[in-house]
Amino acid sequence: MTGKERIKTTLNHKDPDRIAMDFGATHVSGMHVTAVAALREQYGLKKEPVKVCDPYQMLGEIEDDLRDVLGIDTVPITAPNNIFGFRNENWKEFRTPWGQEVLVSEHFKTTTDQKGDLLVFPQGDESAPPSGRMPVGGYFIDTIVRQEPIDDNKLNPDDNLEEFQPISEYDLEYYRDMAAKYGNSDRAVVGGIGGTAIGDIALVPAPFLKHPKGIRDISEWYMSTVMRQDYLHQVFSKQTEIALKNLAKVHEVVGEVFDVLFICGTDFGTQTSSFCSPETYDHLYAPYYKMINDWVHKNTGWKTMKHSCGAVENFMSHFIDSGFDIINPVQCSAAGMDPKVLKERYGDDLVFWGGAIDTQQTLPFGTPDQVRAEVLSRCEIFAPGGGFVFNGIHNIQARTPVANLIAMFEAFKEYNE
Numbered sequence: 001m002t003g004k005e006r007i008k009t010t011l012n013h014k015d016p017d018r019i020a021m022d023f024g025a026t027h028v029s030g031m032h033v034t035a036v037a038a039l040r041e042q043y044g045l046k047k048e049p050v051k052v053c054d055p056y057q058m059l060g061e062i063e064d065d066l067r068d069v070l071g072i073d074t075v076p077i078t079a080p081n082n083i084f085g086f087r088n089e090n091w092k093e094f095r096t097p098w099g100q101e102v103l104v105s106e107h108f109k110t111t112t113d114q115k116g117d118l119l120v121f122p123q124g125d126e127s128a129p130p131s132g133r134m135p136v137g138g139y140f141i142d143t144i145v146r147q148e149p150i151d152d153n154k155l156n157p158d159d160n161l162e163e164f165q166p167i168s169e170y171d172l173e174y175y176r177d178m179a180a181k182y183g184n185s186d187r188a189v190v191g192g193i194g195g196t197a198i199g200d201i202a203l204v205p206a207p208f209l210k211h212p213k214g215i216r217d218i219s220e221w222y223m224s225t226v227m228r229q230d231y232l233h234q235v236f237s238k239q240t241e242i243a244l245k246n247l248a249k250v251h252e253v254v255g256e257v258f259d260v261l262f263i264c265g266t267d268f269g270t271q272t273s274s275f276c277s278p279e280t281y282d283h284l285y286a287p288y289y290k291m292i293n294d295w296v297h298k299n300t301g302w303k304t305m306k307h308s309c310g311a312v313e314n315f316m317s318h319f320i321d322s323g324f325d326i327i328n329p330v331q332c333s334a335a336g337m338d339p340k341v342l343k344e345r346y347g348d349d350l351v352f353w354g355g356a357i358d359t360q361q362t363l364p365f366g367t368p369d370q371v372r373a374e375v376l377s378r379c380e381i382f383a384p385g386g387g388f389v390f391n392g393i394h395n396i397q398a399r400t401p402v403a404n405l406i407a408m409f410e411a412f413k414e415y416n417e
Contacts, residue, residue: 003073007188036060085208139398159214269310293323330355
């Protein structure tokens with residue numbers, strides 16, 4: 001099978017010739033630049049700086065030569081702009097605080113503060129207040145919350161809709177170019193258009209806007225899911241209206257080049273509990289997700305992906321009712337997320353995109369033997385009957401030992417022999 005055939009077979013809950021694999025097709029299933037560089041060196045690939053495809057999480061772009069070596073079955077067509085509001089283009093060299101030479105967009109503008117923290121600017125505009133911070137000794141960028149004092153009597157939902165606009169011809173041209181590039185790919189294409197993530201907390205502070213208005217503080221937003229539901233309904237309703245129109249325009253351009261559409265990264269679970277009840281999900285989020293999923297399934301052949309970390313076993317049936325086909329990252333280490341239970345209860349309706357290895361503990365801190373054992377166990381549980389795409393539990397983290405990375409990929413090959 002080709003990668004595209006393998007993914008499509010898996011999405012239809014049938015057994016492929018081997019387990020399908022994704023790394024790098026989304027910003028929640030990738031690898032830190034340190035991991036990408038380590039793997040390139042390990043496999044003797046061309047020595048060159050890794051491109052930073054997501055500066056927020058410092059994810060590295062996975063090139064075709066590494067995809068070939070690892071057996072990755074996917075390629076990405078992500079939204080045109082990254083989380084800091086600029087395109088990855090006209091690459092330039094950049095030395096990270098930990099000393100790695102990488103390539104970043106020409107729009108990646110930084111400075112340091114008095115503490116030595118690295119500051120990043122929205123849309124690459126150094127005249128605006130910085131919207132991201134990499135602390136000294138860090139490997140990722142944290143969002144800087146720029147929240148004006150909130151006066152509930154003056155809250156305007158339009159302020160939280162500034163980022164949701166009709167798609168431009170400039171961005172549609174990007175999708176035309178990407179569709180031409182990957183239209184005949186033998187790998188499955190995972191697409192994203194932006195604007196479909198209802199209530200994604202990573203996007204609420206709007207690190208891509210120069211002067212965000214509305215509710216932008218993370219704590220205030222979570223309180224709003226209880227105290228200001230009418231306000232959020234107004235935001236989500238208009239957001240969805242715009243998203244559906246944009247989906248139609250993108251579909252006109254890319255047709256059936258997409259195999260999967262990444263809808264949202266809104267987390268509903270913590271390590272031990274959840275941010276809201278399933279009932280709140282049904283009332284506040286589900287109607288808008290369902291409209292988006294229904295449009296996709298009615299008008300395209302794409303499958304839709306929902307990302308949610310944490311303890312979300314009791315949300316799974318609600319995700320299914322909302323029309324999602326795929327759940328990622330399948331955080332088996334969280335409370336109540338027993339892989340056997342997940343496969344038995346939801347494996348006929350949801351594709352598990354991830355869950356093959358714990359990227360918080362086992363992969364970065366375990367031994368190669370422990371990595372091998374966990375990978376083989378998860379494959380034995382999730383793989384039978386299809387509906388499983390091999391990936392970690394969220395992105396592979398910075399400084400993960402290369403011996404453990406190799407053990408993960410060798411265990412994957414061992415299971416498939």
